[in-house]
Amino acid sequence: MKLQQLSLFLENRPGRLEAPLAAIAAEGINILTLSLADTAQFGILRLIVRDWEKAKRILEQAGWVVNLTEVVAVDVLDRPGGLAGALRILEDANLNVEYMYAFSLRRDDKAILIFRFEDPDRAIQVLLDQGLHVVDGDELMTFVS
Amino acid sequence: MWDRAAETQPRAEREALQLERLRAQVARAARVPFYRDLFTHRGIGPHSIRSLADIRRLPFTTKDDMRRQHPFGLLAVPRRELARIHGSSGTTGKPTFVGYTAQDLATWSDLCARFLVAGGLRPEHTAQVAFGYGLFTGGFGLHYGIEKVGAAVIPVAAGNTRRQIEIMRDLDPEVLICTPSYALTIADTAREMGMDPHALPIRFGHFGGEPWTEDMRREIEDQLDIQAFNNYGLSEVIGPGVSGECPARSGMHIQEDHFLVECLDPETLEPVPEGEPGELVITALTREAMPMIRYRTRDIARLDRSPCTCGRTTMRMSRIAGRTDDMLIIRGVNVFPSQIEEALLRVEGTTPHYLIEVSRPGTLDEVHVKVEIHPEIFSDRMDRMQALCDRIGREIHTVAGIRAHVDLVEPRSIERFVGKAKRVLDKRGLTDC
Ligand SMILES: [Zn+2]
Numbered sequence: 001m002k003l004q005q006l007s008l009f010l011e012n013r014p015g016r017l018e019a020p021l022a023a024i025a026a027e028g029i030n031i032l033t034l035s036l037a038d039t040a041q042f043g044i045l046r047l048i049v050r051d052w053e054k055a056k057r058i059l060e061q062a063g064w065v066v067n068l069t070e071v072v073a074v075d076v077l078d079r080p081g082g083l084a085g086a087l088r089i090l091e092d093a094n095l096n097v098e099y100m101y102a103f104s105l106r107r108d109d110k111a112i113l114i115f116r117f118e119d120p121d122r123a124i125q126v127l128l129d130q131g132l133h134v135v136d137g138d139e140l141m142t143f144v145s
Numbered sequence: 146m147w148d149r150a151a152e153t154q155p156r157a158e159r160e161a162l163q164l165e166r167l168r169a170q171v172a173r174a175a176r177v178p179f180y181r182d183l184f185t186h187r188g189i190g191p192h193s194i195r196s197l198a199d200i201r202r203l204p205f206t207t208k209d210d211m212r213r214q215h216p217f218g219l220l221a222v223p224r225r226e227l228a229r230i231h232g233s234s235g236t237t238g239k240p241t242f243v244g245y246t247a248q249d250l251a252t253w254s255d256l257c258a259r260f261l262v263a264g265g266l267r268p269e270h271t272a273q274v275a276f277g278y279g280l281f282t283g284g285f286g287l288h289y290g291i292e293k294v295g296a297a298v299i300p301v302a303a304g305n306t307r308r309q310i311e312i313m314r315d316l317d318p319e320v321l322i323c324t325p326s327y328a329l330t331i332a333d334t335a336r337e338m339g340m341d342p343h344a345l346p347i348r349f350g351h352f353g354g355e356p357w358t359e360d361m362r363r364e365i366e367d368q369l370d371i372q373a374f375n376n377y378g379l380s381e382v383i384g385p386g387v388s389g390e391c392p393a394r395s396g397m398h399i400q401e402d403h404f405l406v407e408c409l410d411p412e413t414l415e416p417v418p419e420g421e422p423g424e425l426v427i428t429a430l431t432r433e434a435m436p437m438i439r440y441r442t443r444d445i446a447r448l449d450r451s452p453c454t455c456g457r458t459t460m461r462m463s464r465i466a467g468r469t470d471d472m473l474i475i476r477g478v479n480v481f482p483s484q485i486e487e488a489l490l491r492v493e494g495t496t497p498h499y500l501i502e503v504s505r506p507g508t509l510d511e512v513h514v515k516v517e518i519h520p521e522i523f524s525d526r527m528d529r530m531q532a533l534c535d536r537i538g539r540e541i542h543t544v545a546g547i548r549a550h551v552d553l554v555e556p557r558s559i560e561r562f563v564g565k566a567k568r569v570l571d572k573r574g575l576t577d578c
Pocket of ligand 1: 453454455457
């Protein structure tokens with residue numbers, strides 16, 4: 001149920017974001033979602049793609065430093081309190097969220113959130129126990145197609 | 146030990162000897178017009194030296210002084226008393242010459258014998274000298290030192306590496322004498338010849354003649370399966386033999402009965418606190434032909450007076466960490482690129498590619514240390530990346546005493562150079578002119 005996320009180190013200057021995206025697009029790899037965390041000086045680009053192994057190879061060959069992390073996708077109702085409810089469950093279970101971001105696509109009244117947990121396996125168990133819907137890779141694909 | 150009495154002499158006794166020799170050396174230097182004028186001008190002479198600290202009343206001698214006195218203005222003996230002339234090519238301008246009396250040569254081989262024996266040379270050994278012979282002091286200095294110990298010399302000299310290796314294979318020398326970079330060339334060439342460098346007979350090596358690092362030592366030792374010893378010297382004061390390592394290999398023992406070594410701030414010319422890096426200033430206490438007074442070596446190192454496990458009582462010096470020419474002054478603080486490198490070495494995965502950028506956006510200097518990101522240190526978590534920058538910044542502050550901005554940069558974004566890497570980009574000059 002875990003998803004593989006690629007992270008890239010980027011310097012924070014104009015045009016730096018386009019180069020890695022163009023490199024994987026040129027190989028026909030679909031980007032499902034991306035998120036950029038940055039400071040004035042550098043940024044961390046996080047990508048979830050269809051074929052992460054191939055994408056990782058392409059990026060590394062082009063000289064980027066790429067890191068592979070397991071993340072968890074959860075869908076919540078896209079309305080006030082939807083996110084708060086999920087976060088409360090995690091907090092009650094004492095689960096550490098390193099960071100999170102929203103999946104760029106949504107369907108119906110659902111929004112998908114991507115979580116980076118310290119302990120993703122335990123997090124998945126807690127989420128399922130509490131009746132939340134954890135979205136796996138295959139299901140995520142249906143959002144884009 | 147080659148000369149147990151001298152090398153383990155109690156400190157107080159040695160200081161008395163140094164004082165006596167320093168006074169005699171000032172008297173000898175007064176025979177040289179260059180020094181005589183300086184002494185007269187300052188109203189000083191041998192009588193002015195009442196303690197070793199009085200050395201600070203003596204003038205400095207620089208490389209430029211030597212050039213101005215070219216070729217033999219600094220001789221304290223008549224030409225006919227010279228037994229040998231060496232020289233340094235000098236990267237700029239004409240060479241400088243150094244003269245030796247027969248006694249100077251005897252002293253010199255004795256000093257080389259000291260560090261060679263400290264680093265394992267025994268009379269039954271054979272040593273291959275792959276240093277250049279000629280005006281350069283390395284070849285002959287070590288050659289006579291080895292002979293003095295009673296070991297056999299193979300004076301193969303520098304170059305023709307394949308032949309060096311064949312000679313090694315045929316004659317089984319235990320000891321290799323050359324520059325550290327040439328030791329690595331020998332290992333490479335042996336592999337090219339289809340040999341395992343570990344199979345070479347060499348068991349230990351004495352390397353010098355150029356600055357090197359601990360990393361390089363490990364590499365040489367791994368590749369050749371030997372023990373590598375460092376030694377230091379410069380032709381202006383004698384050649385190799387000023388200092389060398391003992392089996393503890395934690396600094397080079399300075400032959401203090403022959404050299405008075407000061408460690409000074411190259412800007413203020415005041416002594417640096419014990420253990421801090423500074424410019425080595427060397428007075429040759431026993432040289433007859435050229436009594437060099439407070440020669441400014443421009444070499445940066447640290448001094449260590451703590452006792453050594455080997456039993457020698459002499460002060461030790463660190464490796465040469467750089468040249469004063471490389472020194473940066475940041476908001477009044479002297480900073481050497483080697484200090485930044487040392488700070489980075491404390492943070493795993495951050496070397497070897499970095500660049501120190503100095504600018505003055507307003508009235509104050511600013512330092513940016515650019516460090517290439519590396520898979521080992523990259524994390525998808527921003528807090529970890531910030532912590533990494535903070536940690537590097539703290540280490541730089543601890544080692545170099547300055548606050549630097551730490552900029553993580555993409556791999557391969559810092560320009561690569563063949564040979565010596567360019568580590569500093571000082572942009573301050575550009576805005577001034
Ligand atoms: Zn020692």
